[in-house]
Amino acid sequence: MRPILRSVLLCAALAAATALAAVAQNPSPPGESDQPLAVPRFDPAAINRSVQPCDDFYQFACGVWIAKHPVPPDRPRYGRLTEVAERNEALLHDILEKAAKPDPKRSAIDQKIGDYYATCMDEAAVEKKGLEPLKPRLDAISGLKSKQDVAATVARLQSEGVPGFFRFGAQPDLKNASVNIAAVDQGGLSLPDREYYLSDEPRFADIRKQYVGHVQKMFELLGEPQEEAAKDAQTVLDVETAFAKVSLDRVKRRDPANRDHKMGRQDLGALAPHFDWSSYFATTGAPAFTELNVGWPDFFKGFDALLQARSLEDWKTVLRWNVVRDAAPLLPVAFVNENFNFFEKALNGTQELRPRWKRCVALVNQQLGEALGQRYVEAAFGAEGKARMSKMVAALEAALDRDIHDLPWMTETTKKRALEKRTAVGNKIGYPDHWRDYSKVKIVRGDLLGDNERASAFEAARNRAKIGQKLDPLEWSMTPPTVNANYSPAANNINFPAGILQPPFFDNSMDDAVNFGGIGAVIGHELTHGFDDQGRKFDAKGNLADWWTEEDAKEFEKRASCVADEYTSFTVADGVHLNGRLTLGENTADNGGVRIALMALHDTLKGATPPSRDGFTAEQRFFLAYGQVWCENSTDQSAKLRAQTDPHSPGRYRVNGVVANMPEFQKAFNCTAGSPMVRENACRVW
Numbered sequence: 229m230r231p232i233l234r235s236v237l238l239c240a241a242l243a244a245a246t247a248l249a250a251v252a253q254n255p256s257p258p259g260e261s262d263q264p265l266a267v268p269r270f271d272p273a274a275i276n277r278s279v280q281p282c283d284d285f286y287q288f289a290c291g292v293w294i295a296k297h298p299v300p301p302d303r304p305r306y307g308r309l310t311e312v313a314e315r316n317e318a319l320l321h322d323i324l325e326k327a328a329k330p331d332p333k334r335s336a337i338d339q340k341i342g343d344y345y346a347t348c349m350d351e352a353a354v355e356k357k358g359l360e361p362l363k364p365r366l367d368a369i370s371g372l373k374s375k376q377d378v379a380a381t382v383a384r385l386q387s388e389g390v391p392g393f394f395r396f397g398a399q400p401d402l403k404n405a406s407v408n409i410a411a412v413d414q415g416g417l418s419l420p421d422r423e424y425y426l427s428d429e430p431r432f433a434d435i436r437k438q439y440v441g442h443v444q445k446m447f448e449l450l451g452e453p454q455e456e457a458a459k460d461a462q463t464v465l466d467v468e469t470a471f472a473k474v475s476l477d478r479v480k481r482r483d484p485a486n487r488d489h490k491m492g493r494q495d496l497g498a499l500a501p502h503f504d505w506s507s508y509f510a511t512t513g514a515p516a517f518t519e520l521n522v523g524w525p526d527f528f529k530g531f532d533a534l535l536q537a538r539s540l541e542d543w544k545t546v547l548r549w550n551v552v553r554d555a556a557p558l559l560p561v562a563f564v565n566e567n568f569n570f571f572e573k574a575l576n577g578t579q580e581l582r583p584r585w586k587r588c589v590a591l592v593n594q595q596l597g598e599a600l601g602q603r604y605v606e607a608a609f610g611a612e613g614k615a616r617m618s619k620m621v622a623a624l625e626a627a628l629d630r631d632i633h634d635l636p637w638m639t640e641t642t643k644k645r646a647l648e649k650r651t652a653v654g655n656k657i658g659y660p661d662h663w664r665d666y667s668k669v670k671i672v673r674g675d676l677l678g679d680n681e682r683a684s685a686f687e688a689a690r691n692r693a694k695i696g697q698k699l700d701p702l703e704w705s706m707t708p709p710t711v712n713a714n715y716s717p718a719a720n721n722i723n724f725p726a727g728i729l730q731p732p733f734f735d736n737s738m739d740d741a742v743n744f745g746g747i748g749a750v751i752g753h754e755l756t757h758g759f760d761d762q763g764r765k766f767d768a769k770g771n772l773a774d775w776w777t778e779e780d781a782k783e784f785e786k787r788a789s790c791v792a793d794e795y796t797s798f799t800v801a802d803g804v805h806l807n808g809r810l811t812l813g814e815n816t817a818d819n820g821g822v823r824i825a826l827m828a829l830h831d832t833l834k835g836a837t838p839p840s841r842d843g844f845t846a847e848q849r850f851f852l853a854y855g856q857v858w859c860e861n862s863t864d865q866s867a868k869l870r871a872q873t874d875p876h877s878p879g880r881y882r883v884n885g886v887v888a889n890m891p892e893f894q895k896a897f898n899c900t901a902g903s904p905m906v907r908e909n910a911c912r913v914w
């Protein structure tokens with residue numbers, strides 16, 4: 229089970245789904261990625277000077293870039309972040325093309341990543357095998373004799389990476405974060421959110437209709453007659469809708485108290501007595517345990533009722549669906565296309581499949597990330613970057629300390645504890661000190677589904693082996709080429725993979741103003757997560773514990789509500805609003821992050837006023853650099869999907885939502901009261 233992490237850029241779950249769903253029919257000509265892609269630097273030419281910065285700062289900072297970079301047909305959105313990710317992708321492509329050459333002198337790492345990549349690229353072999361690799365799983369399901377047997381089958385499938393019904397794994401004990409405990413949590417949904425099943429709004433009802441059609445087509449591809457496939461598709465929707473009804477919604481899940489239900493194993497048995505938990509846990513191979521956390525107990529009660537209400541045949545249908553949905557991107561092209569048509573095209577508005585090499589690079593990065601990552605780091609990241617980054621982190625930490633110290637609304641008691649927590653924040657930069665050892669993962673050239681299954685099984689077993697073990701704060705949850713960063717409340721640390729430590733975030737050729745507006749704001753964002761609506765509920769040791777006085781908690785909530793209301797007022801497409809409560813943590817982190825990054829810039833400049841560059845003062849360049857990181861275009865479908873599921877606001881509001889709250893911005897650009905970028909009731913938490 230993934231730990232709770234607050235990231236800066238992308239919803240990790242969405243990024244993974246995109247990578248899994250996107251396989252193309254037409255691989256690129258060899259060497260396509262050898263053409264160097266332009267470095268996406270801070271760029272005065274991206275500025276739209278026909279717009280006033282005080283009217284619409286995002287359009288000012290990004291207007292020309294936005295006009296020049298429409299969403300390409302194989303993506304749901306395209307931003308400056310995507311440009312960075314594409315450069316990393318090209319580098320990984322080169323590494324993998326070289327590693328894929330069957331040379332007996334290859335290292336063990338190159339053998340694994342190279343053979344997995346080559347296997348993924350061999351589309352002809354995948355076509356030739358057809359459904360044969362899926363047969364053992366499908367046969368096991370059709371051979372089920374009773375509902376009692378469902379438990380062991382679910383355990384086996386989950387252990388091979390096939391999600392279904394609920395989630396199980398290790399997670400830090402919420403109230404004793406130094407130790408990992410067993411945890412089960414809600415699951416079972418194929419659509420991105422429970423509202424897709426439950427809402428009467430036409431946009432969701434329309435997706436449901438398309439979804440049933442898609443599931444039917446997939447069953448037909450498995451060989452079912454049309455009528456039977458249609459009936460089975462309806463069963464899948466009905467069962468998943470029942471899961472949705474008993475699932476906790478995203479906003480309520482943001483409160484860790486709603487996910488804090490530690491109990492004895494027998495108590496889980498009492499919640500769901502008709503599921504054979506003994507058989508389930510034994511089959512997972514997890515270490516023995518007596519207590520576990522049950523994320524949302526009502527879900528398991530509902531699951532039990534559903535188990536009783538539905539026939540064995542219905543459960544076989546849902547299991548079959550889980551298997552084919554999970555494997556679709558690795559199956560023959562008819563499955564790949566059908567999977568793309570629903571999950572990418574209908575849900576996200578993506579027009580074309582991504583070239584196969586991109587899909588295969590993403591697959592290796594996902595499953596053997598710390599093997600491929602070693603090669604990436606050798607090629608792209610130096611010790612010098614680590615040293616400069618450490619210095620910037622220290623500058624941001626000093627600024628946050630001063631910010632906390634000077635806060636007008638917090639009492640000394642809470643300030644002292646906040647500073648204790650800040651002082652305890654650890655940081656990891658670039659890549660792990662100890663690389664994950666994949667020697668147990670057998671990669672067999674030509675066996676795509678098998679390789680996928682074995683790599684997934686390795687990861688599931690690695691996760692479950694952590695049950696009862698100490699939390700390892702040095703473990704990474706992102707691979708080195710990832711263009712992202714995060715804060716872990718349990719480990720109380722901030723993490724910056726090598727993939728983000730490059731232009732336009734981190735650029736040796738640029739002045740401090742630009743670097744503090746780029747990577748500085750990212751560092752500030754991650755530090756602030758320790759003190760957002762979720763992070764503030766964990767203490768310096770990562771435990772769920774209330775260290776706030778009642779009065780200060782009230783003051784915090786008041787200020788956070790201001791931020792929530794501000795972002796709820798923003799619309800993304802077709803009148804769909806952002807959910808200010810879903811995005812509260814990220815927006816709080818953006819607002820706090822930019823403020824302390826600017827403080828850190830001023831500290832670094834020590835009162836000096838650097839000469840203007842490109843016609844902009846240091847403060848103006850700071851805000852422009854921040855704004856330009858978020859230049860992006862998106863399909864309407866993707867924007868609406870993310871408004872429902874993504875805790876991050878879209879680029880436009882990450883920029884305008886923040887600067888409109890900052891007198892420092894208004895001073896830098898001489899904005900007058902009444903300008904759109906001057907909020908009358910400016911919000912400020914940190």
Ligand SMILES: [Zn+2]
Nearest residue numbers: 234235236814
């Ligand atoms: Zn974040």
